[in-house]
Amino acid sequence: DSGVTQTPKHLITATGQRVTLRCSPRSGDLSVYWYQQSLDQGLQFLIHYYNGEERAKGNILERFSAQQFPDLHSELNLSSLELGDSALYFCASSVGGGEGTEAFFGQGTRLTVV
Amino acid sequence: DQQVKQNSPSLSVQEGRISILNCDYTNSMFDYFLWYKKYPAEGPTFLISISSIKDKNEDGRFTVFLNKSAKHLSLHIVPSQPGDSAVYFCAASGKSGANNLFFGTGTRLTVIP
Numbered sequence: 001d002s003g004v005t006q007t008p009k010h011l012i013t014a015t016g017q018r019v020t021l022r023c024s025p026r027s028g029d030l031s032v033y034w035y036q037q038s039l040d041q042g043l044q045f046l047i048h049y050y051n052g053e054e055r056a057k058g059n060i061l062e063r064f065s066a067q068q069f070p071d072l073h074s075e076l077n078l079s080s081l082e083l084g085d086s087a088l089y090f091c092a093s094s095v096g097g098g099e100g101t102e103a104f105f106g107q108g109t110r111l112t113v114v
Numbered sequence: 115d116q117q118v119k120q121n122s123p124s125l126s127v128q129e130g131r132i133s134i135l136n137c138d139y140t141n142s143m144f145d146y147f148l149w150y151k152k153y154p155a156e157g158p159t160f161l162i163s164i165s166s167i168k169d170k171n172e173d174g175r176f177t178v179f180l181n182k183s184a185k186h187l188s189l190h191i192v193p194s195q196p197g198d199s200a201v202y203f204c205a206a207s208g209k210s211g212a213n214n215l216f217f218g219t220g221t222r223l224t225v226i227p
Contacts, residue, residue: 043158
């Protein structure tokens with residue numbers, strides 16, 4: 001158990017809908033990262049938050065947004081869903097936002113858009 | 115643009131032999147490199163890391179080698195065991211303060227008993 005909790009584990013929704021994925025980081029971790037893994041693809045970095053502030057954006061679509069709350073949990077909002085958004089979405093957390101410290105991953109949310 | 119590349123999507127090795135997984139990167143600002151292991155239906159788990167000030171880091175059966183001039187790193191597993199069968203991701207981060215981890219596309223290792 002990495003200590004990172006993601007809910008829900010599975011989500012099936014229709015095209016055009018909006019969903020929210022939730023992540024609770026490990027106790028004490030200030031950084032939260034979101035990654036997308038599509039079929040046969042690697043882990044694509046979406047966005048990084050550190051202590052409530054956005055630190056970096058990767059290949060995140062404009063239809064997607066995220067935030068980190070004062071209690072450090074994070075939510076990834078996906079709207080106007082398309083079939084191609086079907087993927088595994090991983091959240092990871094680490095202690096800091098500075099030099100490389102390993103990130104710990106949750107078990108992921110599998111999103112299926114039908 | 116893929117800044118971290120794992121050009122071998124799969125690798126099969128006999129049990130007891132050495133597994134060598136390779137990774138190349140393009141961004142010279144990366145200074146910390148990690149390997150993650152991923153089983154199906156689970157999140158990636160941290161395996162081993164190396165800082166750019168080193169060229170080798172060893173942890174039990176796992177050794178990571180870094181060649182900064184070639185922008186190349188490799189993970190050696192010896193001896194390989196069937197339980198090592200998984201997808202291995204290489205990752206890199208820089209001193210930007212953002213500590214983003216950039217991942218490769220992964221190599222699926224199969225250790226044959």
